[in-house]
Amino acid sequence: MIEIRFHGRGGQGAVIGSEVLAHAFFIEDKYVQAFPAFGVERRGAPVTAFCRIDDRQINLRNQIYEPDHIVVLDPTLLETAGVTQGLKKNGTIVVNGKQSPGYYTELFGSDYQLYVLDATSIAVEHRLGSSANPIINTAILGAFSKATGLVRIESVEQAIDEYLPVKKENNKKAARAAYERVVKG
Amino acid sequence: MAKRKRIGMEVALAAAEAVGMCNVDVAAVYPITPQSHIAEHLSELVADGKTDTEYVTVESEHTSMSVCIGASATGARAYTATCSQGLMLMHELLPIASAMRCPIVMSVANRPVNAPLNILSDHSDIMPQRDSGWIVIFSENGQEVVDLTLMAYRIAEDKDIMLPVIIGIDGFILTHMVEPMEFPDQKEIDKFLPPYKPYATLHPDKPLTMGAFAMPDFFPQMMKAKDMALLNSKKTIVKVWDEWERKFGRRYRPVETYRTEGAETILVTMGSMSETAELGVDELRDKGVSVGLVKIRLWRPFPSDELKVAVKDARVLAVMDRAVSPGTGGGPVFTDIKAVFYGEDSRPIIVNYVMGLGGVDVTVGDFVKMGEKAAKAKKEEYEFYGVMG
Numbered sequence: 001m002i003e004i005r006f007h008g009r010g011g012q013g014a015v016i017g018s019e020v021l022a023h024a025f026f027i028e029d030k031y032v033q034a035f036p037a038f039g040v041e042r043r044g045a046p047v048t049a050f051c052r053i054d055d056r057q058i059n060l061r062n063q064i065y066e067p068d069h070i071v072v073l074d075p076t077l078l079e080t081a082g083v084t085q086g087l088k089k090n091g092t093i094v095v096n097g098k099q100s101p102g103y104y105t106e107l108f109g110s111d112y113q114l115y116v117l118d119a120t121s122i123a124v125e126h127r128l129g130s131s132a133n134p135i136i137n138t139a140i141l142g143a144f145s146k147a148t149g150l151v152r153i154e155s156v157e158q159a160i161d162e163y164l165p166v167k168k169e170n171n172k173k174a175a176r177a178a179y180e181r182v183v184k185g
Numbered sequence: 186m187a188k189r190k191r192i193g194m195e196v197a198l199a200a201a202e203a204v205g206m207c208n209v210d211v212a213a214v215y216p217i218t219p220q221s222h223i224a225e226h227l228s229e230l231v232a233d234g235k236t237d238t239e240y241v242t243v244e245s246e247h248t249s250m251s252v253c254i255g256a257s258a259t260g261a262r263a264y265t266a267t268c269s270q271g272l273m274l275m276h277e278l279l280p281i282a283s284a285m286r287c288p289i290v291m292s293v294a295n296r297p298v299n300a301p302l303n304i305l306s307d308h309s310d311i312m313p314q315r316d317s318g319w320i321v322i323f324s325e326n327g328q329e330v331v332d333l334t335l336m337a338y339r340i341a342e343d344k345d346i347m348l349p350v351i352i353g354i355d356g357f358i359l360t361h362m363v364e365p366m367e368f369p370d371q372k373e374i375d376k377f378l379p380p381y382k383p384y385a386t387l388h389p390d391k392p393l394t395m396g397a398f399a400m401p402d403f404f405p406q407m408m409k410a411k412d413m414a415l416l417n418s419k420k421t422i423v424k425v426w427d428e429w430e431r432k433f434g435r436r437y438r439p440v441e442t443y444r445t446e447g448a449e450t451i452l453v454t455m456g457s458m459s460e461t462a463e464l465g466v467d468e469l470r471d472k473g474v475s476v477g478l479v480k481i482r483l484w485r486p487f488p489s490d491e492l493k494v495a496v497k498d499a500r501v502l503a504v505m506d507r508a509v510s511p512g513t514g515g516g517p518v519f520t521d522i523k524a525v526f527y528g529e530d531s532r533p534i535i536v537n538y539v540m541g542l543g544g545v546d547v548t549v550g551d552f553v554k555m556g557e558k559a560a561k562a563k564k565e566e567y568e569f570y571g572v573m574g
Contacts, residue, residue: 019195019363026193026365034363038219038305038544059326059460061358062548 002150003064006049007083008073008137010042011129016164017073017137018049021144024151024159025053033058043133046077053150069148071140072096073119078107087112094144094182096120096136101185114185115147117178126174128167138164142175143182153179191365196327197222199366200266200292200354201229203334205236206374207290210261210381213241213252217271218304219356220294224266238264246271250278250289257287258395260386262338266292268356272310273298276317282349283318284411285396288341288381289349291319292334295456295507296356297543305544306356308456308508311484312517314351318411320418321484323353323456327366330354332435335374339425342381346418348411353484355457357544369433377432415486422483439488440495441480444470448477450560451499451533455481455518458505458547465552469560476556481518489525501534503559507541515539515567536562540570 004021008014015036022034030053037048050064066086075097077083084093093112095104096119104116119139129135138160145153156179157172164171194202201223204212212231216224231240239256243249246267253263267275272293282289297303298310311321320340324330333352341350354360369377385393399407419439426437443463445451454462459480469476479495479502481488496502506516513520519537526532538555541547555570 022363023193026191031365032193032363035357035361038357038361058364059463060549061362061457061461063546065548 001052001054001058001060002069003067004051004053004069004071005064005067006051006071006073007077008047008049009077010045010047011133011135012047012073013135013137014047014073015049017071017141018051020138020156020159020163021141021151022051022053023163024141024155027155027158028151030054031056031058037063046080067091069094069144071144073136073140075099084108084112092148094140094147096140101183105185113147115143115182116185117143117182119143119178122174122177122181126170126177128170128174138171139174139178142178145175146179146182147184189367189369191367193363193365194327195222195361195363196330196354197294197360198226199327200330200334201226202368203331204264204290204292205230205238206335206368206371207264207338207378208262208375208380209236209238209264211239211241211252211256212264213243213249213256214264214266215243215246215249215271217246217268219296219306219360220266220268220271220292222360223292223294246274247278250275250282253289254278254282254285254287257282257289258285258387260381260383262342262381263287263289264291265289266294268294269296269298269304269310272314276313279314279317279319279349281396283415284407286347286384286414287349288338288347290334290337290341291349291351292354293351294354294356294360303543304356306358306457307542307544308353308506309542311351311353312508312510315485315517318348318415319485320346320348320350320415320422321353322350323482323484324359325457325459325480327359327362327364328435329437330359331366331368332429332433332437335369335378336425336429338381339378340418340422343421343425345421346414347384348414348418353456358457373432377428419483419486419488437482438491439483440491441482442495443478443480445477445479445495445499447475448499449475450501450503450556451477451479451496452552452556452559453479453481453502453504453518453522455484456507458507458541461547461549462505462552464549465556468549468553469556474557474560476560487521487525492522492525493529496533499533501536501559501562503555503562504535504537505541505555506537506539509539509542519567534562534564536566538568538570545571
């Protein structure tokens with residue numbers, strides 16, 4: 001079983017991002033779960049969402065405490081402790097940020113596989129959300145596909161097509177752009 | 186049995202999809218977290234013409250249940266969904282629906298009740314409805330929500346039953362979970378669930394009265410009839426579940442067991458915690474602790490006989506309650522289970538863990554801890570698991 005934890009802020013699309021990712025794995029015939037860390041949703045408040053993937057039916061229904069991979073949608077969350085809490089050694093961190101990969105390597109240490117992309121700029125380029133509140137979930141999924149190699153980018157694109165109600169093309173382009181631009185730290 | 190395509194979907198939406206397949210005449214649903222996605226998606230299905238249902242946008246849950254009772258009394262198939270404070274507001278109407286023998290179906294996205302305000306998950310909202318005369322069935326995962334919803338009207342409208350049904354869907358843990366499920370074809374459901382044929386209907390051309398004033402000469406008979414109907418409903422419920430198993434391959438039982446063979450200690454759960462508890466049992470068995478699991482699916486009518494059989498060789502029962510029955514010295518499931526064994530010559534030691542209140546995440550590790558503790562129990566115990574003070 002693979003467990004993934006998303007960290008974002010209300011309005012960035014972390015919860016929908018986890019659902020689209022689960023859908024992409026589902027397209028590849030995996031058993032999946034996607035669910036939010038249940039709280040009261042507010043724009044700007046820290047949000048956690050979860051995704052589980054397995055080859056067989058998943059019976060585990062508690063939250064994820066020791067993820068294999070984490071996805072960080074908002075770089076300001078790095079300043080508050082806890083995003084890497086429980087992350088397994090050698091796990092992947094996909095982080096949205098404008099700093100150089102070296103900056104993040106220093107921040108997280110060398111225990112993890114670090115991947116960085118400026119998902120905010122990609123989202124703004126593709127007019128996803130507003131420039132003040134860009135919705136970056138689909139971009140970061142493209143980066144996740146490249147970083148982990150666990151799910152094909154075509155499956156992510158198909159999941160966007162099937163799952164999102166609007167702006168399917170722009171979201172797919174953002175995912176593909178992120179897939180191409182993400183860099184290893 | 187044909188292999189069906191699985192669909193990845195949020196469980197609340199799947200519940201609404203299942204309702205949409207039941208040819209419901211009238212739906213009156215007032216949105217409340219975490220039930221809202223059911224209310225929203227069902228209204229989408231109605232607006233898109235995918236189900237021919239009159240969707241009444243009511244101003245409160247009290248009215249949504251009133252609309253359902255009125256609609257059902259005219260012979261319509263009626264649906265609603267709610268939870269928590271909404272269910273509490275409906276409370277005074279629930280015994281009316283059952284006494285008038287209105288086969289309404291209601292999804293309850295189980296959530297705590299105030300105060301303090303909490304929107305997450307436990308069973309505090311369903312417990313005050315225990316004595317309302319409704320059939321109450323709990324689900325553990327998305328597939329069960331789909332299946333149990335699709336079977337609910339067959340049960341409710343059976344001429345030997347004629348009672349309303351609640352499907353318990355733990356809030357957030359199930360309602361907000363996206364996972365794969367499979368749906369039967371509409372044609373199969375149309376065959377499985379024929380149109381509702383009421384005994385009697387309210388109609389201006391043929392005036393009659395339902396649920397009106399009754400004096401002592403008649404009132405107790407009504408109460409007895411309701412109780413007998415509920416007690417007798419179990420065998421028909423099982424018959425419907427059997428038919429479902431033959432048609433669709435998934436088996437449902439009033440009490441279900443997991444690795445209970447030879448188990449000295451048996452954990453008892455209800456609702457979404459059950460699958461996680463199975464993993465706890467696996468871990469305990471690996472450690473050499475003789476533990477099994479019994480899951481209560483049918484909460485009302487209470488499956489006393491099935492429970493006795495399921496736990497007959499156990500030394501200890503550890504009942505996990507996701508609600509408190511204040512002032513009774515235990516949770517509601519615990520109290521009911523103790524009553525089951527009162528008349529027995531040999532009784533297990535029964536311990537009670539009240540846990541998962543207000544959305545507390547109950548992990549595999551928690552079940553391991555509770556199981557290990559219960560395995561050593563010497564006498565009846567009652568505790569708030571993991572709560573200080």
